[in-house]
Amino acid sequence: MSTATSTQILLASRPTGWPSPENFTTTTTELAELAPGEVRVRNEFVSVDPYMRGRMNDSRSYVAPYALGERITGGAVGRVIASADGTLAEGTLVLHQHGWSDTIQAPAATFSALPEVPGVPSSLHLHILGMTGMTAYVGLTAIAQLREGETVFVSGAAGAVGTATGQLAKLLGAGRVIGSAGSPEKVALLTQKYGYDAAFDYKDGDVAGQLAAAAPEGIDVFFDNVGGDHLEAALAAFNDGGRAALCGAISAYNATEAPAGPRNLTNLITRGLRLEGFTLGHYLHLAGEFRERVTPWFAEGRIAYDETVVDGIENTVEAFLGMMRGQNTGKMLVRI
Incomplete structure (x- = not known):
């Protein structure tokens, strides 16, 4: 049996007005052995975003609300540390929507391999290049x-x-x-x-x-x-x-x-x-056009960026609340 664990942030209750730390809970679970077609990913950066606040309400929106007692999902970038799937080898940098966790184990099809760009931090795939x-x-x-x-x-x-x-x-x-x-x-x-x-x-x-x-x-x-x-x-x-x-x-x-x-x-x-x-x-079909136009501008040094980085999965809620209060400049991220 594997001894690998995953620390995750769950929605404990639905906020009324401003969210508070009491609306969330942290849990650490032991991961099972990889099933065929699964990979295990160690996250490098986790995103906190304004739209997540809307998903904490039990109301109609463009995407389903978060379920109570379930992990807060959203953008994250990490690296495959174990693989039982031929499409994603160990060491591959990936983007996914599994959200607020330090380690994720899931079917390989739920991850997207990312290019390794020399000198470009992996976090940029969660904001200016993503x-x-x-x-x-x-x-x-x-x-x-x-x-x-x-x-x-x-x-x-x-x-x-x-x-x-x-x-x-x-x-x-x-x-x-x-x-x-x-x-x-x-x-x-x-x-x-x-x-x-x-x-x-x-x-x-x-x-x-x-x-x-x-x-x-x-x-x-x-x-x-x-x-x-x-x-x-x-x-x-x-x-x-x-x-x-x-x-x-x-x-x-x-x-x-x-x-x-x-x-x-x-x-x-x-x-x-x-x-x-x-x-x-509704506009993901424009991803290729976006990359074709913006990547050269970035490579030429014509696009600047800022990151506000909070360290540790245990501080994800603090980062989210800080972002909601406007404490970030540029992209707010959690570094694992």
């Missing part, structure tokens, strides 16, 4: 249909998706890119590292006024990670024919009451605007 970067790309191209010379506003611009969005917008031809963030340090980072032409601290208040000052000629594209007052501000700032890619609404994820909603939705009519929400699962 789903995060592709989310930014899809939102700008397939959803908002960004055109050369247009002005783009990105809410939550210092997060993993936001830092990717601003850079890709410029590389795709945007004339001006504006971002919001939650501290003076993050605002400075947007303009000094990530190519934003202007940025403001939403915690200073009057998001609409700050956006109007940063974009006196209006905006054409809005990439929304926040919702709420940011969406209302964008609706006020849109030029005729503006388009919004609605990626997230983190301002409402922990709300206990329904938000009042933007008060200026009639601008959709009077200015001929289009708001479209999206989730990446």
Whole structure:
């Protein structure tokens, strides 16, 4: 019998409002011998993401909610340490969705082999070279249909998706890119590292006024990670024919009451605007296009990134809660 173990983070109860450590539990289980077709993977990095908060609710969404007493699933990257399948040899770097655990044992078909790129940390497959970067790309191209010379506003611009969005917008031809963030340090980072032409601290208040000052000629594209007052501000700032890619609404994820909603939705009519929400699962057919365009830009040093790394599977909940509070710059990750 194998003596290998797996430490996993489970959902113990459904949060009301902001999650707390009491909503989770940690368990360590002994792994059985590998069955034919299975592999055992030691994770290197585990992802914590805003969408996970929605899956903790027992409500309809684009994906099933987490079950109580079950592991929190999501993106992770690791290396095969034992294999009973001919398609994945020991030592292979893999990407998977088995989530919050230090070691995973499952059928080989649930893992995707990754290329070994010299000088590129494996963690990048969880953000700028993976789903995060592709989310930014899809939102700008397939959803908002960004055109050369247009002005783009990105809410939550210092997060993993936001830092990717601003850079890709410029590389795709945007004339001006504006971002919001939650501290003076993050605002400075947007303009000094990530190519934003202007940025403001939403915690200073009057998001609409700050956006109007940063974009006196209006905006054409809005990439929304926040919702709420940011969406209302964008609706006020849109030029005729503006388009919004609605990626997230983190301002409402922990709300206990329904938000009042933007008060200026009639601008959709009077200015001929289009708001479209999206989730990446419907656009995976664009993965090849994304890699073909973005990988050369990254190799040329034209795309920067930041990681906020928390060490230890036992600190995954702390990392998740910190990400929800905006304590990360760039991608929040747990290093095993």
